[in-house]
Amino acid sequence: MPASERRLPRSYLFVPADRPERINKALASGADAVIVDLEDAVAPGAKAVAREALVGWLAQWSFAPTPSSPPILLVRVNAASTAWFEDDLRACVHPAVQGLVLPKAEHPSELMHVGAALPGRALLPLVESATGMDAARALGGVPGVQRLIFGSLDFQVDLDIEEDEAEDALLHFRSHLVWMSRLGGIAAPVDGVTTNLHNFEATARDARRARALGFGAKLCIHPRQVDAVHQAFTPRPDQVHWAQRVLAAAQAAGGSAVAVDGKMVDAPVLLRARALLERAGQG
Numbered sequence: 001m002p003a004s005e006r007r008l009p010r011s012y013l014f015v016p017a018d019r020p021e022r023i024n025k026a027l028a029s030g031a032d033a034v035i036v037d038l039e040d041a042v043a044p045g046a047k048a049v050a051r052e053a054l055v056g057w058l059a060q061w062s063f064a065p066t067p068s069s070p071p072i073l074l075v076r077v078n079a080a081s082t083a084w085f086e087d088d089l090r091a092c093v094h095p096a097v098q099g100l101v102l103p104k105a106e107h108p109s110e111l112m113h114v115g116a117a118l119p120g121r122a123l124l125p126l127v128e129s130a131t132g133m134d135a136a137r138a139l140g141g142v143p144g145v146q147r148l149i150f151g152s153l154d155f156q157v158d159l160d161i162e163e164d165e166a167e168d169a170l171l172h173f174r175s176h177l178v179w180m181s182r183l184g185g186i187a188a189p190v191d192g193v194t195t196n197l198h199n200f201e202a203t204a205r206d207a208r209r210a211r212a213l214g215f216g217a218k219l220c221i222h223p224r225q226v227d228a229v230h231q232a233f234t235p236r237p238d239q240v241h242w243a244q245r246v247l248a249a250a251q252a253a254g255g256s257a258v259a260v261d262g263k264m265v266d267a268p269v270l271l272r273a274r275a276l277l278e279r280a281g282q283g
Contacts, residue, residue, distance in 0.1 A: 007281060008147070008187050009033035009072055010233035013220045016041035017075075018050035020057040026071075029223035030230075033072040038088050039079070039103050047084045051091050058094040074124065076101035080110040089117050099124060101149065106131045108142045115144040122146040124190070128154035133173055140184035147216065148177055152192030171213075178214035188216030197222050207232030235280045243273035243280075 009032030015022050017038045026034045042050040054075065075097050077088035081104065092100060098121060100114060105125030115123060123144045127133055128151030140148055152170060155161075161169045177189045191210035196202040203225045207218050211232050218229045235243070242260075249258045250265050258265050 008216060010217045011220050011226045011229040012074070012149075012190060012217060013071075013223065013226060014041060014076070014193075016050070017054045018042050018046050020053045023057055026223070027073070029226055031071055031220060031223070031226045032217075032230075033074055035074045035076050035101055035219075037076045038084070038091075039076050047078065048087075051084070051087060055091050055094075058096055061096060072098050074099045074101055074122075076103060076126075079104040080107075080113070089114065092118055092121070098122060099146065101126060103151065104128055104132070104154075105139055106135055108135070108138050111139060111142040111145060115142065119144075124149050126151040126154075127177060129158045130155075133176065136177055136180040137184055140181055140186045145184075145186060147187040147189055148181055149190040149219065150174060150177055150192045150215075153195070155192075167209075174210070174213050174215070182214075188214055190217040190219060191215045193219045193221050194225065195221070197224070200224070200228060204228040204232060233279070235276045239276050240280050243276040246270065246273040247277070 011031045012033045012035050013026050013029060013031035014035050014037050015026040017036050018041075023034070023036060036054055038047065038050055038054065073096055075088075075092050077092065077100055078084040080102070089100075097118075100118065100121055101124045102111060102114060103126045105111065105127060106129060111123055111125060115121075121144070123142065124146055125132075125139045125142075126149045127136055127139070132139070133155070136148060139145065150173070152166075155173065156163070156166055156170070159169075174191070181187065181189050191206070194203045194206045203220075207229045210218055217233060220226055220229060246260050246265055246269060249260050250270055252258075253265075263269070
């Protein structure tokens with residue numbers, strides 16, 4: 001099933017390109033999307049080897065759509081300013097690569113170049129710097145951009161934000177990305193990674209906070225984080241039931257005023273109910 005016809009991912013799981021034996025495991029992890037990483041997960045001296053490994057894996061992998069479609073396959077290339085960038089783009093011409101994650105995104109012209117070189121792929125710019133944050137609306141307006149990703153760790157470094165204060169310090173910037181995405185008419189953004197792999201609740205807490213702020217998905221760096229992310233970004237059964245009752249009551253009222261659970265059902269309530277059902281796959 002083409003990515004354009006599927007529900008957008010809730011989880012994006014990274015896997016290093018220089019460990020091709022892990023790609024199939026990542027695809028079987030339950031993640032909605034897998035990002036094969038040519039950038040941060042690969043040492044500078046191993047870039048060419050990682051790229052060759054990706055090309056080799058793509059050559060032997062046959063994409064066969066099934067009733068239960070496999071995860072969306074994306075590649076994070078190296079930044080446009082690096083010597084590896086153009087070779088990375090050439091490695092992504094295989095039709096199995098459904099989109100590209102573009103690090104250090106700051107200039108719309110770089111995204112346009114990628115879109116022209118690889119037409120039809122979804123573009124997901126990583127906002128990782130003050131300059132990128134300032135350009136967020138312009139980045140989101142480039143044709144082919146599906147959603148923005150918050151590269152929160154690199155962003156903290158760029159702004160010299162202390163780790164202990166990051167949650168509060170990054171709140172404004174997270175909300176800014178949600179706002180700019182909405183103004184740009186693109187999908188809700190993707191929140192950054194949770195680095196604590198041993199505390200399940202840390203991932204769950206971060207994912208719930210991202211959902212509450214208006215994010216639509218989250219990056220994962222280990223398969224064990226996927227379930228927590230899915231739980232946070234999937235409406236609970238009681239929320240789905242509420243939304244179904246709201247829409248049923250509104251339809252039965254035929255445009256007249258109606259209340260559900262003692263609360264008036266007005267236009268914003270209807271929009272929220274429809275959005276909940278869409279996120280639950282019942283839109």
